[in-house]
Amino acid sequence: MNNVKNTIYLDNNATTQIAPEVAEEMLPYLGMFYANPSSIYTIGQEARAALESAREKLAGLIGAHADEIVFTSCGSESDNTAIFSAVELNPGKRHIVSTRVEHHAVLNYLKYLQGKGYRVTYLDVDSLGSIDTGAFNHALTDDTAIATVMYANNETGVIFPIEELCVIAREKGILFHTDAVQAAGKIAIDVSKEAIDMLSISGHKLHAPKGIGALYVKRGVPFHPLLIGGHQEMGRRAGTENLASIIGLGKACELAGTEIENDTSSIQALRDKLEKNLLGKCPDARLNGNSNNRLPNTTNISFEHVDGEAILLMLDFHGICASSGSACATGSPEPSHVLSAIGVPPTFIHGSIRFSLSRYTTEADVDSVIEVMPGIIKRLRELSPVGRDKFCAAR
Numbered sequence: 001m002n003n004v005k006n007t008i009y010l011d012n013n014a015t016t017q018i019a020p021e022v023a024e025e026m027l028p029y030l031g032m033f034y035a036n037p038s039s040i041y042t043i044g045q046e047a048r049a050a051l052e053s054a055r056e057k058l059a060g061l062i063g064a065h066a067d068e069i070v071f072t073s074c075g076s077e078s079d080n081t082a083i084f085s086a087v088e089l090n091p092g093k094r095h096i097v098s099t100r101v102e103h104h105a106v107l108n109y110l111k112y113l114q115g116k117g118y119r120v121t122y123l124d125v126d127s128l129g130s131i132d133t134g135a136f137n138h139a140l141t142d143d144t145a146i147a148t149v150m151y152a153n154n155e156t157g158v159i160f161p162i163e164e165l166c167v168i169a170r171e172k173g174i175l176f177h178t179d180a181v182q183a184a185g186k187i188a189i190d191v192s193k194e195a196i197d198m199l200s201i202s203g204h205k206l207h208a209p210k211g212i213g214a215l216y217v218k219r220g221v222p223f224h225p226l227l228i229g230g231h232q233e234m235g236r237r238a239g240t241e242n243l244a245s246i247i248g249l250g251k252a253c254e255l256a257g258t259e260i261e262n263d264t265s266s267i268q269a270l271r272d273k274l275e276k277n278l279l280g281k282c283p284d285a286r287l288n289g290n291s292n293n294r295l296p297n298t299t300n301i302s303f304e305h306v307d308g309e310a311i312l313l314m315l316d317f318h319g320i321c322a323s324s325g326s327a328c329a330t331g332s333p334e335p336s337h338v339l340s341a342i343g344v345p346p347t348f349i350h351g352s353i354r355f356s357l358s359r360y361t362t363e364a365d366v367d368s369v370i371e372v373m374p375g376i377i378k379r380l381r382e383l384s385p386v387g388r389d390k391f392c393a394a395r
């Protein structure tokens with residue numbers, strides 16, 4: 001395995017490094033503190049106390065009550081559970097409202113429900129990647145079981161007008177869920193001030209381990225579990241709790257809560273430096289998404305007439321990890337559904353790269369990317385017939 005210390009990791013929307021403080025807090029629970037939190041004897045009750053303390057820390061990050069937090073195995077499970085619960089409890093309602101740019105954890109679950117006869121309205125986004133609150137209002141009907149709209153987009157970082165959307169849904173008596181997997185820990189969220197009924201979180205996006213997530217369910221919101229079995233999580237999610245990872249998620253939320261302001265300004269400054277230089281030094285590049293309303297750590301840039309996967313491979317050669325804005329990287333020739341929905345022009349869409357930073361990103365990391373990227377783009381354009389004709393003859 002390559003030494004990750006030699007890697008410049010700018011793919012933090014894909015997953016994050018476990019914070020050292022988180023790993024330290026988890027270690028005892030991977031060793032001697034192995035008791036089942038449902039056991040009645042002393043060490044079981046100690047495990048229970050640690051679990052409840054983690055629940056309080058997570059609740060604290062988003063302004064929730066501890067009893068409103070259900071631990072799950074990941075963001076995808078949280079998303080599936082929220083939608084499943086709503087449709088299960090409203091058998092007479094056969095319509096769901098969402099957007100075209102959700103993560104596949106939502107989109108593919110909705111597709112599955114469409115196969116079962118549900119109607120789904122997928123709201124369009126504008127050229128800046130956001131949705132129109134009027135269109136959202138218009139889409140909600142008496143037949144709508146739930147509206148699900150992400151807090152912030154994983155590819156562009158664009159933040160959605162959740163405060164307004166949840167009020168509109170509340171006024172119409174429709175359940176509102178938001179996938180906050182990318183937003184939690186990066187921007188302040190306060191569910192106590194918002195009419196959000198359910199909200200999804202994933203541990204590995206905020207410096208906790210993979211395989212742990214949570215679903216916030218507002219007090220009084222009717223809920224039906226996805227996993228049925230034991231009485232864990234107050235009957236809301238069966239299965240013996242993943243205690244070590246829950247402890248890690250609690251610690252990660254505590255850290256995010258205390259560091260969110262510092263992190264935000266320093267991460268944003270580095271992101272802005274990276275973005276400004278890439279757009280300035282690489283001709284025919286464009287920024288995707290609303291530059292004024294984004295997660296502070298994310299930039300998504302398209303380079304005309306270049307293949308995103310080729311860019312990624314050349315970045316990898318320099319030890320730089322980023323992500324292609326196109327699904328090509330996962331073996332599909334289709335461009336990203338998010339960038340397609342925004343209307344990124346065809347000559348740009350395949351050359352889209354997402355850089356996502358974290359509190360561990362250094363200025364030296366960013367400077368390295370700024371140094372190598374113009375050469376990579378120039379080289380790839382020289383190799384591509386279209387790029388060669390367009391860029392190399394003229395310059």
Ligand code: PLP
Nearest residue numbers: 074075076103105154181182202
């Ligand atoms: N929702 C969003 C917006 C995401 O970015 C992701 C992961 O990339 C998920 C959901 C799924 O989270 P998990 O990997 O924890 O299942």
